[in-house]
Amino acid sequence: MSASTPGAGTVVRRILVYVILLALVVITAIGVSGLLERVLGAGRELVADDAGLAASLAFTFIGGPLAGVLWWWQQRRLADPAERASLTWALYVAAATTASLIVFSTALASVVSDGIAGEWEPEAASVAIVWAAVWVLHGLMRASSRISPTRLPTLPVLLGGVFGLAMLAIGAVDALAELIAEALSFAEPVLAGGTNWWLTVLQAAVTAAIGALVWWWHWFRQRGRDAAGAFADVVQVVVTGALTLTALFGAGTVLFVILRLLFDTDPIAEVLSPLDTALGAVLIGGVLWAYHYPVLARRGSSVLRASRLVTSAIALIGAASGFGVVVNALLATFTATLVDDDPRTLLLGGLSALVVGFPVWWIAWRPERSVAAEDAADTGRRVYLIAVFGASAVVAIVTLLLIGYRVFEYVLDPSGFSGFVERVRAPFGLLAATVVVFAYHFAVWRRDRALARTIEPEAKPTIGRIVLVSTASEADALSAYFRDQLGVRVSTLRAAETVPAADPEAMPAVVDELRGISAPTVLVLAAGAEGARVIPLTD
Template identity: 55%
Template sequence: MTVAVVRRLIVFALLFALVSIAAVGVAGLLERVIGLGSVLVTDTAGLARALAFVLIGAPLAVLVWRWERRRLAEPLERSSLVWSVYLAAMTLTSLIFAVALAASAIAAGIEGEWRPSEAAGAVVWAGVWVWHRRMRRSPVTAPTRLPALGVELSALFGLVVAAVGAGSALAALISQALAPVAPVLLDSRPWYTAVLQPLVWAAVGAVVWWWHWTREQASGTPDALARVLLVIVVAGSAGAALFGIGTVLLTLLRLLFDDDPAAEILSPLGAAAGAALVGAIICDAHARMLSARGPRVRGAARLAVSGVALIGAASGFGVVVNALLAELDATLLADDTRTLLLGGLSALVVGTAAWWGTWRPGRAVTEEQSGDIARRVYLVVVFGASAVVALVTLLLIGFRLFEVLLAAGGASRMQGGLIERIRAPLGLLSATVLVFIYHFVVWRRDRAIAPPTSRAPGIERVVLVAARGSEPLAQRIRELGGVRVTLWEASDDRTPATEADADEIVRRLHALTATRALVVAGAGLAPRVVPLSEAAR
């Protein structure tokens, strides 16, 4: 088994490299065909490289693929995790290059510029993506393990591209609206070009997301990775929205209390407003999808958003302490400390408000909530990470202190130089200490009121022997029984079991006292459940 895994790693890594090399070479040759007449100087070295990549890389890629394709006729090969990872990695890589090159070529075309290299690369990498999509959908080569991995990652990539493009377009539009007050320097493009170019990226990303989300059915994928990615999207978009709102608040505070020119103060407003609006829309849309994923996923998303808000609030508190300490140093300019203080206050206000709304510290915690594994992991991660950060900043403060003391004339420089050296780490230390203390107290309180963790013996792991295509049955047993299921596909032509069989299997599993069991299932046959001893691994 180990030899087979190593062989797959080598073969698929080689195939990935050869396909990439061949794609670069074909793109180089196609560029010279479609760009004929627009090239002023012949690039002999580039042509030689493209020919070498095509004439050497492409045949080797074909040979390796033909050899591996024969092996994919074996069910064990198609169920390999390495094959699934390769297919997802190559699909995502080709999609990234195709989207980036196509969007860049179209955006350049808005300004009347023709870029044959980007157009050729987009066409070639799109062909690579189509080829690997056919592999994923073919009944001969489709992976049986993590079959939707590439689709889920591709949908996430399209969403990120669409969000960044839409946010950039909004930023350009708002900056243009503020041009009479805050003119945009060093940008000779017409204002509509600055808006249309990011809109191209937004449109391409939206198409990619829509295709994978609806046509490829990434929205209905039941695996755990889909739930994890959904939580990541909610937390990431919430973080972008909070950052944008905090920057908008900082801009308003600086307009009221800062003496800097209005053009300088308003310069980040467009990007901040775009990030806030797009992030809020994406967060709200995906938060609505959480209702169909169960209470555990909703709770995990809420904790993730709470963690993001906590980072913002703690950072703001640390910056406020930093700014207040800077007031003790007469060598610093007042405007610098004022801007720093306003930035810290903005982050503290926005982060605290979001954290309070998601964590809800004033709400009474029930026994069931205190025993929730996601809440426990969240608390341990937060106060554990804050303890590590506090230790590092404490060491840095000690280093700065002894650096000043041991320097020439250290005693005379203590008052002026020490504050400037330690104010940033001291602000971070104060924030992390508060975070650690609060979450450690909450963790201790939860442990005190949580129900006992011991439970009656029961099934924890199941080995399911069933027909090919029985992954829905395995997933159904996982959902109903709350157990880990390992699927072994039989080599005969038996018919997959039904959901009614899953109900019967779970009922019989709950009647066992063993922690592991072997289940043999098939349509038309009574499922056989065999308890295993503790020595069975």
């Protein structure tokens, strides 16, 4: 085991300490907010809650000091660079920061919304105040040059930005949906949001405004937009995919409503009922996607390619589901149905999903273009193809089992309530869609595999291990840096303290030099302003 790799006891100790510390922070915050609630709500209590008061006092005056003592003991260890570079410390800061942000933001939205309605809820106000303090405290920890995590430093920023964006989107969709519902109230009085529809709009707008502030703080002020690294790329792809899903789902629902208005005979109020939320999802999801997609595209071709694959997968699920529903509805026309069970509505729903999903899948996947050998060998594309036809195979097996069950059920009891076609039409539609998806993607995967074999494999530089010689004060940080950047096992030898420390700004150049070396062992002498001297060893 290398000197820079922590032992099992150290890892277990870190996990236990930070889990206990997080639990004590939560307990203390609950206790303090309970006491503050009684102060803010003085005179409102009709029945004395001695049990609740006792719990709040215990949580505050026992959990608080225990959390303080544990933090005092642990923060002294953070003077060690290895402790600051530990994954558990980074995860603790991210978990505590994100959880406190979520709790205080939602509580603040509740307080303001209740205030608009002329109500006062001291419980929500106390929760917002206490958890805001917890969030600020952990933000100061993350900003401290002495104890801030050196591993995954942008994780809390990215998670906070995602939460703020989600809060903004939900509030904006709700506000817009209420406005649209009020505008559509001419169709049927039940569509109106009520006499105080404007109150609902304002409350949803408050949620959107708080979410926008949280997102702005993390995205711009904390520079989450410019965060580097693989995790930041994944977050950007996931956010763009979620916005794509929101917009496509809304667009499919809008088209479904339009088709029902044209071809269905149901009451207009019933037909228009999902239109408000669907339009809100299309508009808000589309606007946010239009902002995020160019930002994602600037992160590089690999990230853009991953986003296209995610979009393709989302659209494919929608199109395949629509195709299966269409087959289901067509089979329903051959069976005697109940008066209220009109397959026309089912058919229109399937057509909506198919018409919206298929063009988006075509644009994202571009099946008409010729695929170069380099594209066929792309890892993301190969994983996508295997995942799609693998999932399709699993769904097909399950669906076949369900069809078999329905067939035997009909054979054993042909006089049942439903006929044979009625029993199997839903799983058969799903099976038809799954078979089409599996056949196409399996054929593409086989073609890509044949193309990829035509590429001559390139010999890539490889390093078996790195032997790092540096001063004791920087050995742990440097070894963690080389291990994270190169994925190579690192062992350390401690130089005397009289040796000058290496210049940190020269380390990226050293990493670039190491990437071009092939050797079983490489000696790295880290000292002085030049950064480090790299010496490949033959043995």
